[in-house]
Amino acid sequence: MLKVSSLFSQILAEIPRTDFEKLVAKHGTQRHAKGFRSWTQFVAMLFCHLARADSLREICHGLSCCNGKLVHLGVLKSPNKSTLSYANEHRSSELFRDLFWSLLGSFRATGKLGVLGKRKFRFKNKLLSFDSTTITLCLSLFPWADFRRHKGGVKVHVLLDHGDYMPSFVHITEARMHDSKVTHLLSLPEGSIIVLDRAYIDFDLFRKWNEEKVFFVTRMKKNASYDVTEQLRVPQNSHVLKDEIIHLSGVNTWEKYPLPLRRIVVWDDKNKTEIVLLTNHLRFGSTTISSIYKERWQIEVFFKTLKQNLKVKTFIGVSENALRIQIWTALIALLVIKWLHYLSKAGWSFSNMVRQLADFV
Numbered sequence: 001m002l003k004v005s006s007l008f009s010q011i012l013a014e015i016p017r018t019d020f021e022k023l024v025a026k027h028g029t030q031r032h033a034k035g036f037r038s039w040t041q042f043v044a045m046l047f048c049h050l051a052r053a054d055s056l057r058e059i060c061h062g063l064s065c066c067n068g069k070l071v072h073l074g075v076l077k078s079p080n081k082s083t084l085s086y087a088n089e090h091r092s093s094e095l096f097r098d099l100f101w102s103l104l105g106s107f108r109a110t111g112k113l114g115v116l117g118k119r120k121f122r123f124k125n126k127l128l129s130f131d132s133t134t135i136t137l138c139l140s141l142f143p144w145a146d147f148r149r150h151k152g153g154v155k156v157h158v159l160l161d162h163g164d165y166m167p168s169f170v171h172i173t174e175a176r177m178h179d180s181k182v183t184h185l186l187s188l189p190e191g192s193i194i195v196l197d198r199a200y201i202d203f204d205l206f207r208k209w210n211e212e213k214v215f216f217v218t219r220m221k222k223n224a225s226y227d228v229t230e231q232l233r234v235p236q237n238s239h240v241l242k243d244e245i246i247h248l249s250g251v252n253t254w255e256k257y258p259l260p261l262r263r264i265v266v267w268d269d270k271n272k273t274e275i276v277l278l279t280n281h282l283r284f285g286s287t288t289i290s291s292i293y294k295e296r297w298q299i300e301v302f303f304k305t306l307k308q309n310l311k312v313k314t315f316i317g318v319s320e321n322a323l324r325i326q327i328w329t330a331l332i333a334l335l336v337i338k339w340l341h342y343l344s345k346a347g348w349s350f351s352n353m354v355r356q357l358a359d360f361v
Contacts, residue, residue, distance in 0.1 A: 011050070020099060044060070045096075096329050100332050127162040128194045130159045130299075132155045135154050147175040154173065154323065180200050183200055190214065197219060228263075240290060243265075245260050261278055262281065264278075311326065
């Protein structure tokens with residue numbers, strides 16, 4: 001007898017069921033479940049992202065229309081709208097958070113996921129970028145996420161590993177939380193290089209990172225006071241205009257960071273403006289530092305990919321827990337699709353692959 005495996009079941013096969021059930025037992029998400037398993041909830045949420053479903057009705061009806069019986073997905077029957085809604089509101093989102101990190105660790109252990117991050121630099125230091133993206137919410141539907149007078153929102157803070165362009169840290173907060181507060185939660189490996197925008201400048205934290213032998217590259221604020229102690233040679237035929245060793249001279253800043261820093265001025269030919277970089281790395285060439293900061297654009301690409309290809313701008317639940325579940329399952333979907341993108345020999349772009357999956361799921 002010929003057995004046919006649907007594309008959706010092949011995608012779900014990349015999720016180890018034994019690891020999933022261990023996490024279910026750890027978080028106790030099936031306590032008082034009354035027959036509605038956490039795996040069914042996960043299948044429904046993954047279907048939401050892959051099929052780009054806009055509502056609970058579309059998810060439940062879409063699953064019931066899948067080819068053949070749902071048993072090939074590990075599901076006995078399509079969930080009811082009210083059951084799925086209740087599970088998303090009350091079952092801990094930490095199950096899906098831990099599932100994401102477990103899957104990411106497994107894929108990274110193969111050494112194949114890193115192939116997607118094309119090596120652009122000769123140095124062996126781990127390169128990381130940190131930034132956040134704001135997801136705007138309707139305040140009348142999400143009153144717990146009040147941000148402005150008529151708007152609500154949440155922020156997704158991400159530390160991106162440029163080895164495979166996947167996160168090493170994710171933190172979801174209300175949009176009103178200042179970005180710089182989250183940087184204190186980071187644990188960075190010795191010798192790593194972290195790239196940040198100037199909104200994250202915190203010289204107390206920079207001094208701590210320097211003591212831990214962590215390098216940072218950021219943009220310098222226009223009103224920063226400093227004294228130039230040494231002028232370094234600028235490479236010919238490059239966009240670097242200045243390369244200086246400086247000491248901060250501001251009333252508060254020099255006490256927080258009394259160590260030498262490097263100020264590099266780069267000409268941005270596209271926007272016809274100067275970009276002033278600040279770093280504690282005193283050995284790399286100025287063009288390398290400039291290229292490192294330019295590589296920060298990859299985290300913007302990551303956010304763009306997440307928002308344009310997966311359901312993280314419209315939500316099927318209005319509680320904070322339901323929103324977190326949808327964001328974490330979106331990250332899981334992104335990870336699995338990226339893994340399949342690596343395994344695929346079709347040569348499609350990531351966005352084209354997402355569209356193809358939406359047509360066949």
